[in-house]
Amino acid sequence: MNLLDKDLISMQEARILAEQGHEAQKKLARFSQEQLDQIVEAIAQEMEQHVEELAHLSQEETYYGCWQDKVIKNRFACTVLPQRLRGMRCVGMIAEDKANGTADVGVPLGIILALPPATSPVSATISMILLGLKAGNAVVISPHPRAASTIGRTMDWAIAAAERSGLPKGALAYLHTVTEAGQKELMQHKAIALILNTGVAEALEQCHASGKPFIYGGNGHGPAFIERTADLQQAAADIVLSKQFDCGMGVAAEQAVVVDSCVAENVRREFESRGAYFLSEEETQRLGTRLFPKERLDVELIGQSAETLASKAGITVPDGTKLLIAVQSHVPLDEGYRRELLCPVLAWYVEEDWRHACEKCIELLLTEGTGHTLVIHSRDEHVIRQFALQKPVGRVLINTPAVLGSMGMTTNLFPAVTLGSGSVGQGITADNVSPKNLIYIRKVGYGVRKGEQALAKLGDERQRETIKEELTLEQMVRLLLERELRQNSL
Numbered sequence: 001m002n003l004l005d006k007d008l009i010s011m012q013e014a015r016i017l018a019e020q021g022h023e024a025q026k027k028l029a030r031f032s033q034e035q036l037d038q039i040v041e042a043i044a045q046e047m048e049q050h051v052e053e054l055a056h057l058s059q060e061e062t063y064y065g066c067w068q069d070k071v072i073k074n075r076f077a078c079t080v081l082p083q084r085l086r087g088m089r090c091v092g093m094i095a096e097d098k099a100n101g102t103a104d105v106g107v108p109l110g111i112i113l114a115l116p117p118a119t120s121p122v123s124a125t126i127s128m129i130l131l132g133l134k135a136g137n138a139v140v141i142s143p144h145p146r147a148a149s150t151i152g153r154t155m156d157w158a159i160a161a162a163e164r165s166g167l168p169k170g171a172l173a174y175l176h177t178v179t180e181a182g183q184k185e186l187m188q189h190k191a192i193a194l195i196l197n198t199g200v201a202e203a204l205e206q207c208h209a210s211g212k213p214f215i216y217g218g219n220g221h222g223p224a225f226i227e228r229t230a231d232l233q234q235a236a237a238d239i240v241l242s243k244q245f246d247c248g249m250g251v252a253a254e255q256a257v258v259v260d261s262c263v264a265e266n267v268r269r270e271f272e273s274r275g276a277y278f279l280s281e282e283e284t285q286r287l288g289t290r291l292f293p294k295e296r297l298d299v300e301l302i303g304q305s306a307e308t309l310a311s312k313a314g315i316t317v318p319d320g321t322k323l324l325i326a327v328q329s330h331v332p333l334d335e336g337y338r339r340e341l342l343c344p345v346l347a348w349y350v351e352e353d354w355r356h357a358c359e360k361c362i363e364l365l366l367t368e369g370t371g372h373t374l375v376i377h378s379r380d381e382h383v384i385r386q387f388a389l390q391k392p393v394g395r396v397l398i399n400t401p402a403v404l405g406s407m408g409m410t411t412n413l414f415p416a417v418t419l420g421s422g423s424v425g426q427g428i429t430a431d432n433v434s435p436k437n438l439i440y441i442r443k444v445g446y447g448v449r450k451g452e453q454a455l456a457k458l459g460d461e462r463q464r465e466t467i468k469e470e471l472t473l474e475q476m477v478r479l480l481l482e483r484e485l486r487q488n489s490l
Contacts, residue, residue: 010182013175018189020170021111021138025191027168028138029108033091039165040134044082046161047126047154051075054122058150062118064303069246073123073417076407080415081130084408090435091136101446106439108136110193113186115200117217119249119303119342120417121147124198125154127417129172133162135435137193141174142183144200152176187212194438197427198418199251213428215437218372218394218421219340221255222402223364225357225387226267227378228260234399235377236270239346242401244275244322247303248344250403251419252373252395255340256347256364257325258357264350275322277306278348279315284326284337287313287345292336302342309343331363338367354383358390365392372421375402394421394430408432 047054055070095104112132116124125141132139143151155174162172175182183203187195187210195207199217207214226235243254259267268278279287290313291301301309306324310317317324326337327348337347351357365371371393378384378399388396395413397405408415416432429437 006177007179007181010175010177010179011185013177014182014185015189017140017170017173017175018111018186018191021140021173022191024168024170025108025110025138028136028171031091031136033089035166036091036134036136037086039162039167040082040085040130042161042165043126043129043133043158044078046157048075048078050154050157051078051122054150054154057153058121058147061150062121062146062303063300064119065246065249066305070120070122073120073246074126076409076415077123077126077130077417080408081127081417084415085130085134085435088134088435090134090439094441101448103444105442105444106135107442109438109440111138111140111191112194112196112438113192113212114139114141114196115183115198115203116141116144116147116151117199118144118146119199120246120251121150122154124417125151126158128196128198129158129162131418131433131435132196132438133167133172135438137438138171139173140186140192142186143174143178145178148178196418196433196438215418215420215429215433216427217251217418218427219251221338221340221364221367222252222373222375223256223258223361224254224375224402225258225354225361225377226260226263227354227357227376227380227383228263229379229383230263230377230399231379232263232267232270236267236274238377238399238401239375240271240274240276240323242403243346244306244344245401245403247305249303249342250406252397252402252406254346254375254402256328256337256349258349258351258360258364260354260357261350261352271323271325275306275320276325276346277310277317277321277323278325278327281327283313283315286315287324287326288336289313291341291343291345292339295336297336297339297342304343306344309345331360331367338364354378354380354386358387361387362391372419373397373402373406375400375405395419395432406432 051074052071055067055074058070059065059067091106094106114128129139141155159172184206187206192212195212195214197203197207197214197216199219201219224239239254291297306321324345325348328337331338349360351360373395374391374393375397376384376387384398400410404410406419414432414434418433420427420429420431420433431437
């Protein structure tokens with residue numbers, strides 16, 4: 001008989017991790033930016049040696065995605081992100097304006113509780129570690145149950161490298177006994193300052209209930225609009241590349257394509273020439289039923305290839321099919337194609353012109369309700385500007401693959417795995433999450449004018465006259481007294 005209660009063990013472990021992290025944070029708070037940078041570099045160098053092994057382990061444990069693409073994501077977190085972090089000041093004096101007598105001091109928040117997803121367990125974990133420690137925070141990881149072994153292995157290597165470089169024991173840790181109860185205990189512990197949730201939707205309710213500030217990577221229906229002036233070949237190539245990358249699991253991946261009607265047929269041919277298969281109406285219904293058997297995406301179909309999805313739905317597609325496209329006439333209220341599709345499947349809409357396409361994109365964004373990312377392919381700067389101004393979305397990308405552009409691979413956005421969805425979604429920021437999101441800024445201001453001067457300057461004319469009159473009366477009384485004293489002395 002097994003008398004061990006896994007939930008109780010996990011909860012106790014959570015309390016210990018939080019308390020140890022709190023003590024370690026006291027030491028970490030005294031570290032200079034240079035000391036923190038040495039630790040970050042040591043972790044990045046160590047993890048770079050294991051990117052391929054961890055990619056294989058991730059795919060084998062979760063059955064999600066393509067290990068070759070996971071190698072790219074893992075290497076991105078180990079090389080591109082650290083490169084951008086070099087020279088960035090996050091703690092201590094980070095800005096100073098001597099001319100105006102002001103300064104900014106970067107202050108760590110405390111302990112960051114990080115929740116990496118099963119879809120990107122390695123790259124997200126590495127990214128969270130580097131961002132948190134760069135900002136001087138202790139970091140505790142709560143692994144996703146489906147990727148617990150992969151995340152555990154990643155953490156073991158990272159912790160060893162960090163502690164060899166001087167990181168206090170307990171400042172980087174993870175929950176070994178993974179349960180929902182343990183994760184909840186961590187979220188509610190008083191020592192946790194902020195929750196960093198990279199797209200773990202099932203933990204979102206707990207994030208809200210914790211009462212803690214949290215950053216949520218978000219999810220949602222990210223449309224891509226192909227406008228008539230776009231480079232049609234490049235637009236099709238970008239979308240196919242993005243949507244098939246890691247089998248469509250990219251957090252910002254296109255979920256629907258909206259096409260300008262006058263170029264729709266040409267665009268369709270471009271997609272077909274790149275391995276996209278357009279489903280018939282009957283096939284669209286069959287695949288939708290298979291993807292959403294109980295009105296929720298079947299988790300076992302997440303991150304599967306287009307050919308695998310077609311086979312499971314009983315659909316015959318040509319060898320080498322990279323993408324399945326479901327033609328839609330309107331945004332359905334009760335069908336899965338309006339939702340986030342974490343697989344190489346796209347909804348397809350044709351609109352009369354950019355104004356109608358604009359409304360369609362807004363409808364798609366609001367239907368899912370989180371407004372993560374929008375892409376527009378166009379050469380018309382007026383149209384691009386209108387899309388950027390009008391959309392309820394966290395980020396707008398122009399003429400680029402959504403997954404790569406959002407992460408900062410093909411744009412100059414901050415290189416990030418965690419992409420906030422902001423006020424239009426959930427969480428406290430829409431930023432590509434950087435160390436600057438994991439600190440608070442202490443404002444410093446030198447006195448540059450006297451208090452009396454400031455008050456007098458801001459007082460109205462009546463106040464100034466009153467002061468003048470009062471002073472004049474006082475002077476007059478004083479003069480009368482002095483005169484009387486002189487007379488009495490004579």
